[in-house]
Amino acid sequence: MNNKMITLKFKLNGKRVTIKTEPNIRLIDLLRDKFNLTGTKEGCGVGECGACTVLMDKKAVNSCLVLAPQVKGSSIETIESLAEGELLHPLQKNFLSHGAVQCGYCTPGMVLSSYALLNANPAPSEEEIKEAIAGNLCRCTGYKQIIEAVKATAGELNKSKKKKK
Amino acid sequence: MIRPLEITLPGDLNEALSVLSKNENAGIIAGGTDVVPGLRQGSGRFENTSLLIDINRIKELKGISISKRGISIGAGETFSSIIADPVVKKELPLLVKACGTIGSMQIRNRATIAGNFVNNAPCADSVPALLAYDTLIEITSLDGKRELFLREFLKSPYKTQLKKGEIVTKIIVPIPEKEYKYDFYKLGRRRAVAISRITLALLIHMEGNLINEIRIASGAVTPIGARFSELEKFAQGKSVNEKLLKDISSGLGKNILDITGLRWSSEYKLPVVQQVFYEMLHKTIYGGSNE
Numbered sequence: 001m002n003n004k005m006i007t008l009k010f011k012l013n014g015k016r017v018t019i020k021t022e023p024n025i026r027l028i029d030l031l032r033d034k035f036n037l038t039g040t041k042e043g044c045g046v047g048e049c050g051a052c053t054v055l056m057d058k059k060a061v062n063s064c065l066v067l068a069p070q071v072k073g074s075s076i077e078t079i080e081s082l083a084e085g086e087l088l089h090p091l092q093k094n095f096l097s098h099g100a101v102q103c104g105y106c107t108p109g110m111v112l113s114s115y116a117l118l119n120a121n122p123a124p125s126e127e128e129i130k131e132a133i134a135g136n137l138c139r140c141t142g143y144k145q146i147i148e149a150v151k152a153t154a155g156e157l158n159k160s161k162k163k164k165k
Numbered sequence: 166m167i168r169p170l171e172i173t174l175p176g177d178l179n180e181a182l183s184v185l186s187k188n189e190n191a192g193i194i195a196g197g198t199d200v201v202p203g204l205r206q207g208s209g210r211f212e213n214t215s216l217l218i219d220i221n222r223i224k225e226l227k228g229i230s231i232s233k234r235g236i237s238i239g240a241g242e243t244f245s246s247i248i249a250d251p252v253v254k255k256e257l258p259l260l261v262k263a264c265g266t267i268g269s270m271q272i273r274n275r276a277t278i279a280g281n282f283v284n285n286a287p288c289a290d291s292v293p294a295l296l297a298y299d300t301l302i303e304i305t306s307l308d309g310k311r312e313l314f315l316r317e318f319l320k321s322p323y324k325t326q327l328k329k330g331e332i333v334t335k336i337i338v339p340i341p342e343k344e345y346k347y348d349f350y351k352l353g354r355r356r357a358v359a360i361s362r363i364t365l366a367l368l369i370h371m372e373g374n375l376i377n378e379i380r381i382a383s384g385a386v387t388p389i390g391a392r393f394s395e396l397e398k399f400a401q402g403k404s405v406n407e408k409l410l411k412d413i414s415s416g417l418g419k420n421i422l423d424i425t426g427l428r429w430s431s432e433y434k435l436p437v438v439q440q441v442f443y444e445m446l447h448k449t450i451y452g453g454s455n456e
Contacts, residue, residue, distance in 0.1 A: 003169040026201065028341060046202040059245070059274040066275070067194070069172040070219055106208045113270065122214040135269020 011057075013037075013081035021068055028052045028063040031078060036059045039079035039108045043137070050136030053109035054078050060116040062135075079108035091115055091153045098149040102140030110136045114150045115121065122161075123154055167204045172217045178225040178334065182216050182307050186330040195241055196275035198268065199284065199325040203325045210284075215239065227333060229253060235301075240279035240332070242367055244291075245270070247278060256340050259347035259368060263294035266351045279333040282315065285325045285389055292319070292390035293366035293382035294349060296362040301337040312337070315390075322388045343370040343378065348445045352437065361385040363438060367445050374404045379413075381442075386421055386434055393420050414443035 003022045010017060012035065019034055029056070030036045043051035045064050052063040055077040059156050082089040091111050093102070110133060117132035124132070128137055129150045130143075138146065172194070177182040183192050194200045204211055220226055224240035224266075236256060238247060244264045247253055249450070254261055267273055267281070267290045281289045292315070300315045307330065318326045327333065345368040364384035369375045370446040379400045384390045396416050404407055406454045418439040422431065422432030 004171060022169075023172050026167070026168050026205075027280055045205065047268070050269065050271060053271055056274075060271050061275050062198075062271045065198050065216070065272075066198075067172060067197060067201060067219075069169075069174065070197065074173060076248065116270075126290075132270050135271045 007070060008068060009074055010073060011075040013077055023067070023069045023083065026064055027054070027056075027066040027068055027069050027071055027076070030068040031076075037078050037080050041105055041108060041160075043105070048135075048137070050105075050133075051106055053077065053112045053136065055112060058116065058119060060113045060132075076091055077112070077143045079112060082111065089115070090147070090156050091118070094149040094153045095146070100141055100145040100147045100149040104107075106136055106138040106140075110138065110146055114146075114153070117150070118154055118157065121156060122158055124150070126151070167201075168211070168214075169206070170204075170215050170217055172219055174219045174222055176222050178223050178305065178332070179307075181220055181223055182305065182330070182332060184216075184218055185332065186307050190360065191379070192217055194219050195221060195277040195280045196243065196272075197278040198272050199280060199286075226332075231256075231340070235337045236279055238336050238338065240334050240336065241277050244268075244273035244278065244281075248273070249366055257294075257298060257338055258285075259297060259345075259366060260294045260338070260347055262347070262349040263351075263364070263366060264291055266290055266349070278336060282319065282390075283325065283327065283333055285319050285321075285323050286384045287322055287388055287390070288361045288364075289362055289390065290322075290351060290384065293364050293384040294355055295336065295338070296382040296390050296392050297366045297368045297380045298338045298341070301339075302333055303335045303337065304331050305334040306332070310334070316392060319389050341368070345370050345378075346449045347378075348449045350441055350445055352441075363434060363441070365438070365442055365445065367442075367449060369446075369449055371405075372451060376400050376403055376405060381417065383417075383421065383438075386438060387424050388389050391424060393417060396420055410446045410450075412444055413446060414439045417442050 005020050006023050008019050028040055030044055031040050037069055040054055041051040043049035047062040047065045053060050055073045057074050106152055113133050113136050129147050181212050194217045220241055228241040230237050231252050234359045248264050250259050281291045295315050301312050302315055302318055303310055326387045340411050350394045351361050351362040352359050363386040366382040368380040379397050381393045400413050418435045
């Protein structure tokens, strides 16, 4: 069977995009190979390690478990959307300052799982943080520094919100 | 590599059903958490599949509502939305606990309730809870709708009553008439994203020291999700003491052994099942945390 190309429209990191693609690739392949967004990493390829986590309509998903045509019309956010130019997102800053990044391979997914959590729940408990990142494996840090970084970010974001009020 | 195939994204159920009935080699994809790894590994399940019907945009498959018959959950509802639903939380806490153990946040955000049982994998974590609640499922084809109990739908490992041209459209969970106490146990190699080795579900209604009603279901440790009605009958109406709890627990082990036959893993799994179920009974009857 020959592979018919399809035209796919969706929102990627806030911008409307249109791309021609084969239908039998995954979201992670689309992001890395067609859009050159290589911040999204492939680890296990079967949804167990979370390295490929991206946000789909604001929810954390494994981009290795989504077929490219399934993103039609939805909004995808990758790690590349978090920093504003040189200015890191508070989560990224805190991951660095808390030693939550060692080899760095799990970091994009870990940050995005935490980002999805904080968007939905600005003041998570430690248990809720653990639950949110349970699908992201890290073989370097032992997780403690990551949990600390997420807690610190939640604290900062809530403080700055109160100030604005 | 994923084999060449087309994907269609119908907007309503009729369109999906007519595509399904017209294409001999069409398959269904919802959350994709099981289908996509299967496709990539070249699983035999998809060897003839040339068209995938994505059912995520079909509104008839979404929504959670309450009626006289029970709580209807659209087949395409994700575990994340089921767990967060206030009605489900209040009426079906055992289901919430079981669904909360599935995969990871990323998996629960995509995986759907019908997707969990429609391939009848023994390790489906929502199945023991759904069996304990006597869940009905609704199946739709171009010819109309039919309903059957989930326990009838699940025939044998990886085989169900689903026929060609049919889609599971919703599940209906009767609202429990009593205030059941409940517990769910899952054993995997680690807490998140692990295939279950043993799952056990328990609903129990006590009247003073008497077991008024008890429902027991298992998954993963049995070839398909199972209820243990004889054991339930044995326990019903009896007054609780240590010996009874031990008898029920060892009875469960014997029942499971009768179903599975002696396997290489029995020596390990059976004592675990018996001990864990004893602890579940104890904790559920005498109190303690359900978390």
